[in-house]
Amino acid sequence: QVQLVESGGGSVQAGGSLTVSCAVSGGSAGSYSMAWFRQVPGKEEQGVAFISPFGSLQTYVGSVKGRFTVSRDNGKNTVYLVMNSLGHEDSGVYRCAAQIGNWINFTSSEADAMGQGTQVTVSS
Numbered sequence: 001q002v003q004l005v006e007s008g009g010g011s012v013q014a015g016g017s018l019t020v021s022c023a024v025s026g027g028s029a030g031s032y033s034m035a036w037f038r039q040v041p042g043k044e045e046q047g048v049a050f051i052s053p054f055g056s057l058q059t060y061v062g063s064v065k066g067r068f069t070v071s072r073d074n075g076k077n078t079v080y081l082v083m084n085s086l087g088h089e090d091s092g093v094y095r096c097a098a099q100i101g102n103w104i105n106f107t108s109s110e111a112d113a114m115g116q117g118t119q120v121t122v123s124s
Contacts, residue, residue, distance in 0.1 A: 002027035002113045004096045009118030017084045020118055022096030024077040030054060032098040034072060034079045037108050039093040039117060047097075049081055050104040059105055063089070086122045093117035 008020040022034070035050045049070035050059045058070050069082045079096060097111040108114060 002032065002098055004098060004113055004115035006094065006096050006115045006118040009094060009120045011121045011123060012086055014087055014122055014124045016086055016122075017082070018086060018120060019080060019082045020094050020120070021081075022079040022115060024079065024098065027098075028074075029072065029077040029079070030074040032100050032112070033102060033104045033106065034070075035097045035099075035104070035106065035111070036070060036079075036081045037095045037097055037114070038090075039095060040091070045095075045108050047105070047107065048094075050106070051079065052102060052104055057104060083120070086120075088122050088124055091120060091122045093119050 003026045005023045012018050030053050037045050038048050039045045048061045048064050051070045055072050067085045072079045095117040096115040098113045099106045099111050
């Protein structure tokens with residue numbers, strides 16, 4: 001079964017940038033649509049960025065459009081999320097998710113696998 005491990009989280013000042021990565025193992029990354037979800041205490045987990053198996057299609061939640069970019073390198077079995085112009089509202093635990101096949105915009109409950117997450121904290 002595919003396993004996902006996130007890295008790259010940390011603390012950053014508002015207006016700054018951060019890149020988080022997701023290492024995929026136990027399967028071929030190119031078989032999966034991938035996503036990044038954001039988990040905030042007291043709120044429902046939200047999908048913020050999705051990417052098709054070979055990267056030809058990306059979608060984003062409205063609040064991050066134009067600021068976040070999702071990409072992937074299947075040769076390295078890695079998915080990335082570049083986050084720019086970060087604000088306090090972007091703070092949370094970012095979890096990587098995978099769903100086999102071409103369907104993107106899946107929910108976390110539909111994911112075949114999810115990582116433990118990496119914390120992103122944006123301070124003012």
